[in-house]
Amino acid sequence: MARSTKQLSDTEIRAAKPKDKEYNLFDGLGLRLRIKPNGSKLWLLNYTRPTNKKRANLSLGSYPAISLAKARALVLDARALLAENIDPKLHREQAAAAEAALKVNTFEKVASDWFEIKRDSITSDHAAKTWSSLQLHILPYLGSTPIGQVTAPMVISIFRPIEAKGSLETVKRLSQRINEIMVYAVNTGLIHANPLSGIKAAFKKPKKQHMAAMVPSELPELMQSLAYASIRRTTRFLIEWQLHTMTRPNEAAAARWDEINFDDRIWVIPAERMKMKKEHIIPLSNESLSILNNLKQISGNREYLFPADRDPKKHCNEQTANAALKRMGLQDRTTAHGLRSLASTTLNEQGFDFDVVEAALAHTDRNQVRSAYNRATYLERRREMMNWWSKHIVQASVSNASLATSLEIL
Template sequence: MPLTDTACKNAKCPADKARTRFTDAGGLYLEVVPTGGKHWRWKYRFGGKEKRLALGTYPQVSLAIARRTRDDARVMLKSGTDPVAAKQDLKRVAKVSLETTFEPVARAWHEHWKSSKSPRHADYVLRRLEADVFPEIGKRPIADLTAPILLAVAKKIETRGAVDIAKRAWQTCGQIFRYAVANGLLERNPATDVKPSDALKPRIKTHYARLEAKEMPELLRKIEAYQGTPATRLSMKLMALTFVRTGELIAAHWDEFDLEAAEWRIPKERMKMKTPHVVPLSTQAVEVLAAIHELRGLNGLLFHGERDHDKPMSNNTILGALKRMGYAGRMTGHGFRGVASTILHEMGHRHDIIELQLAHQERNDVSAAYNFATYLPQRRKMMQEWADHLDKMRSNAKFLSIAGTKRA
């Protein structure tokens, strides 16, 4: 049987074996070693000999990406080219190019750096380099690049109003130069000569648009009556009930949910603080998940894109729905978090429990496992009371306060 995301996640190798292979299809398999490492391999024949092509490490390379890479290699094989030999030739060309221009160095850095990042974030960083940096300095000898040249690149990005992107471009270039120094291509990093704050405009911190608590009843009723796609309506309902970050919601996979235990366990790779997070699910949240299941099944993403089911729906889907309901500039997906925090404090819930459920705490490696389930019974009770409170607000047009709900 072909592999599934759940099977890949749960795949293990017995301690008494050197490796275990989990077969997908078309020669693709996942090789697991006792230490927990999981490596994609593609088995094929070329020139009468059996060969294997390494396709990356799971979960950095997902099942869907591994299949697409296998299919690309198949096309190459049918054209008469050995995929392993082609990969080796590419490495040799890149090694030669590293000694000359910035772009090949940057791509080599990205290949090295992305292994510990989410595919989505890694793709974003590469696209920003391709859009803003490579056109300016990609073909210039890396040894000739100086701090003023890098600053000119950042200033050009800043002139279009993208202050944050300008600073990130500077920081990314700094990482690329450190990689070049570490690999003997440069003697020093020119990005260290100037700090972004020395020349770029300071970022003006803005808060996400959010409604007042008294405006929530109307919003909840509009969500219930939303005439857009059912998936978008359900995503807003789940957002209100769980108040997770938008990115955490839209990229959620079914294998993160235990509906019997009424828990959503978000892996550290998808969390801002890079530690796992548990979201206790109210009975209302479980009902929403059941509706999503009935609508889209129990495989892969809860909220996949309309065209590409291997990718999550757009970050702007919820924002666009709120805009269509008349909340442009007044409410965002992130705004549900602020409203929840305000109301839960007014209801008398403890600040540290609210902050923990919002996943605001900075955590170190020692405390991460402890914080994962800290105050879970209290948080479970709080999340159910929150869901019940939303029901009351939605059903009562005159429900403007939380009088009588304060806790002792």
Template structure:
């Protein structure tokens, strides 16, 4: 006779363990004083076995019968329900210990000691912002190519194609690490080769590259009347021809007046770089130091001194002196310096490229370090500053 909920609820206590059978091996075991639990009694390979199907009332009579049917289906496949349950528990524990995020962080910890701090921070930041929120908690062995592509497509859709391509490369390395350590059976990142949009074409920034135009530009810069901080950055931009973000984020701790050098870590190439300081640059920096030298940045933000000036400051100054974006941009100072130093002043291209923090290799294929050609670069940077003064005087 089948059990009923009324019958089960009527039992309030018992002095000894009793069993109420529902049929087909399912029974409710009640232990003193009134602990109730579902059990399934079955035989497998000639041996009597039992497994728990849950505690009552959390597992109702209806749910217990449903779990009984599931166990019987396992038996019908000639499998032991108890062994299958243990196997599922092991898989669940394995998956919980080997989510994409956990494996990725392990991979990062093994690799990052050999990286520059900035690069290590960037890799982890990209994972935390673009990848972990979407597949971080997924078992790494369960992630397939379409799922990974959907995550990377979000990055592509916001216009960061190159970031998406870098993140795909790092995901491939994480899956490769998972393969090598027995946490995955395939690398879905490898299946996405050639799927993401191609690397964006290099954007060429408008720049003055004719001496007469450069002379007019530096004269206009010299006559510009903005805030003292912006004026100083504006005057140093053509002298240094560094990347905009590197100039506006320059720190006083990086300026060595005795060595006549600005030493910093390039944000683009992640390598240490030296900018020799010409006499003209020293004069500008010494005046600026009296105004902002007590803080962190050479060019602090007007609203928050703990942050550098905004990226639009020099651009706004260029527009204020009547230079359009089709004529010259802040980034255009780099093209201006490279073109005139090589084509007009006839400096060796490798010396100029090194000063631009571009990766230059010797005949053996080895990359030059930051001090390569430093005496030549110091001479070049002073000559460049003098040349700009000469052009300005000819306008």
């Protein structure tokens, strides 16, 4: 018959005096109170570890900070874990480590870790914009918050003022980015679930707006406006360069001289600068080469075709062309990106192969095999098309309104 242990009472505990050597008072179920020579009284649970069947002590705290009733409750909790073959001491250590990790893994640290991976899959300009948006709108409020303490109401309260300003696209992008960060935290084991997965439903949806673009018949008007616009000459070169090459604003603004192959008459944009992370080769027409010839006199000794005014070691802002079009009074009729639409519409109306046009625009075919075939076979057909397009731009220019008409061809 198992020996029973008489349970302790508060009176007995208070009356216990220190001795020369530490000793224990027993309460049952493995709970004991250790009295030390210095007078301290410590609660311990003596139990058998489920992993190796050896005896061990689990500290439950000191008396009277931990009362007799509280100590007994802690014993029951530990016994419940043991019933599931969970070592309560190991369980406590793991919980403490997880809590410490939460304190170390602030939102800013996790966001930074996520960004280091994210930046490899996007262009450098997109990466800069992404991190800048976090620094401006999120990190000042959540940066020092442990990732496990970020909640939906917390984030919604941060985004509400942005929504109130009517910046619904900004709210949409921020919601996407912060959700990516939280999913990263889930996948790396920092949190168990993403509490922000549904926050987009708390905000108004931005209305889809197609980028403004002029129609083919308005090309002469565009060239005339460009010729007489009160803008920097380099900005005019930038707009015409983008128009002739059919590139995106960021691709044109960040063009480098070492990307130009004059012998083969091509511009090779490396994969890291392209939206789809694939190298893009652009055949250069005589008119495009003429623009380059004139630009060499301005920026030929620089790294970029279009250096920034304040810091020539950097390229101009990708919004430079848009700002110029706005000053020209065309903000509601076209954007810098809309120049690509103008080119696409014109070339398709003229009967050029749709796939060749798409390849010129660096639109990636979802069919990877077909996309690889297109890249391998369309370069010469694109060269013919780009030559036609450049000549069409010049012909649409009234009174030599194009910079490409009066320049020496390389």
